[in-house]
Amino acid sequence: MKRESFGGRFAVLVAMVGSAVGLGNLWRFPYLVGRNGGAAFIIVYLVIALIICLPIMLSEEIIGRRSESNVYGAFRKLAPKSKWNIVGIISLITPILIMSFYCVVGGWIIYYLMQSCTFHLVHGGATDPDMFGKLATRTWTPMIYAFIFLFLTGFIISRGVQKGIEKYSKFLMPLLFFCTLGIAIYSMTLPGSSEGLRFLFKPDFSKLSLNAIFEALGQAFFSLSLGSGLVITYSSYIKKNESLVYTAFSTSIMDTIFALLAGMAIMPAVFAFGMEPSQGPSLIFITIPLIFAKMATGPIVAVIFFFVVFVAAITSSISLLEIVTSFACDQYGWSRKNAVIIITSLVVLPLMVICSLSTGVLSNFTIFGKNIFDLFDYVSANVCMILCALAFVIFVGWKLKYESVEDELSNHGSLRISPALIKTLFFLIKWVAPIAITAIIAMNFM
Ligand code: PHE
Numbered sequence: 001m002k003r004e005s006f007g008g009r010f011a012v013l014v015a016m017v018g019s020a021v022g023l024g025n026l027w028r029f030p031y032l033v034g035r036n037g038g039a040a041f042i043i044v045y046l047v048i049a050l051i052i053c054l055p056i057m058l059s060e061e062i063i064g065r066r067s068e069s070n071v072y073g074a075f076r077k078l079a080p081k082s083k084w085n086i087v088g089i090i091s092l093i094t095p096i097l098i099m100s101f102y103c104v105v106g107g108w109i110i111y112y113l114m115q116s117c118t119f120h121l122v123h124g125g126a127t128d129p130d131m132f133g134k135l136a137t138r139t140w141t142p143m144i145y146a147f148i149f150l151f152l153t154g155f156i157i158s159r160g161v162q163k164g165i166e167k168y169s170k171f172l173m174p175l176l177f178f179c180t181l182g183i184a185i186y187s188m189t190l191p192g193s194s195e196g197l198r199f200l201f202k203p204d205f206s207k208l209s210l211n212a213i214f215e216a217l218g219q220a221f222f223s224l225s226l227g228s229g230l231v232i233t234y235s236s237y238i239k240k241n242e243s244l245v246y247t248a249f250s251t252s253i254m255d256t257i258f259a260l261l262a263g264m265a266i267m268p269a270v271f272a273f274g275m276e277p278s279q280g281p282s283l284i285f286i287t288i289p290l291i292f293a294k295m296a297t298g299p300i301v302a303v304i305f306f307f308v309v310f311v312a313a314i315t316s317s318i319s320l321l322e323i324v325t326s327f328a329c330d331q332y333g334w335s336r337k338n339a340v341i342i343i344t345s346l347v348v349l350p351l352m353v354i355c356s357l358s359t360g361v362l363s364n365f366t367i368f369g370k371n372i373f374d375l376f377d378y379v380s381a382n383v384c385m386i387l388c389a390l391a392f393v394i395f396v397g398w399k400l401k402y403e404s405v406e407d408e409l410s411n412h413g414s415l416r417i418s419p420a421l422i423k424t425l426f427f428l429i430k431w432v433a434p435i436a437i438t439a440i441i442a443m444n445f446m
Helices: 009-020 023-035 039-067 071-078 085-117 131-137 140-158 161-188 194-201 210-223 230-235 244-272 280-294 298-332 336-357 372-409 419-445
Strands: none
Touching: 009 161, 009 230, 009 244, 009 298, 023 039, 023 194, 023 210, 023 244, 023 280, 023 298, 039 071, 039 210, 039 230, 039 244, 039 372, 039 419, 071 085, 071 230, 071 298, 071 372, 085 131, 085 140, 085 280, 085 298, 085 336, 085 372, 131 140, 131 280, 140 161, 140 298, 140 336, 161 244, 161 298, 194 244, 210 372, 210 419, 230 298, 244 280, 244 372, 280 298, 298 336, 336 372, 372 419
């Protein structure tokens, strides 16, 4: 069976950005920036993106396109009969963990979107501040909505790379961009919004703790979907004549622009209406609806806002499911449809149910003081992704070596790319990224 590929450069970009832009950009980045010193944190984030994340992304792209295989198959192909395929196996666990809680959040988003569309979220200048608490602690309702979200994700993935991922991303991502831009402009024109911009951008280096640097690293990984095998998977669909360096640079830049735009959409409104900045579910599902209740245009803005959050989440969710689907299709020769049905119903669904219940009836069941939802979030972002990313750069820098990197980045010599640039990127892959990741992990432990 011929392996599918993306139609062209734009398709690769929207698919990659679709995966990258998600809840990480909307509900964590703006808060982390504000709390950790504004522009000072942004500078650290950009340095990390350039010297650590870019080499990781390039490494994953090289592994994916060179092997034309899924995360597991890639290591078996490029390093046969070695232990490297263990990295491939861990990379398959990460997206499953993330999907399990992502679908629960996706379900909450659909619920809020429907409440907004029927004008139940905000009416008569008020909203029920307890709506989220009631929803998350219920048993069936959140589960049913999470299932709808999972079903939509599975539907898109079962359509394939070009007719599914590519088609939907090409349409949804530009829409997402313009809607977010629209909200940002509106939010920044609200009286009193400048305080929010100050919170976001005023540099304060005294707030830049070691912990902030570790948080920037975790955030950059999660936001750029690194260390999850996603970039390896999507890159296996990139044609041999596309430039990997271009894709890596533009994806990172677009993701950061989206994150900043999300900050400019959310924080000015938070301050304009005298709310406390927060992050995570409480920001999206409690603080923001309270703002909508105070706005004359609230009911309409709510619909657009929850649509934005939905699009950002579903394009990330399809990318997560694709990592595992592509593994099942490649390794076991299953059809796409069967792979999707088996993975979603036998693997993701049970874990998703546990995550959903863990904010309600199972909230007292904790491991290391965290409920299952938070545990999956923590382990995937702070353990699995960081360790896998470290393994990916070591693999490319030390096992594949310079010749393979040069070969892939220059498309077998057919692309005009400066040898000095390739040498610099290889140096970042081989030395800078692994040392920097190890150092940051070690400092965090100490
Ligand atoms: N990057 C996505 C976000 O910011 C999450 C994600 C992680 C998606 C890993 C795919 C793989 O929300």
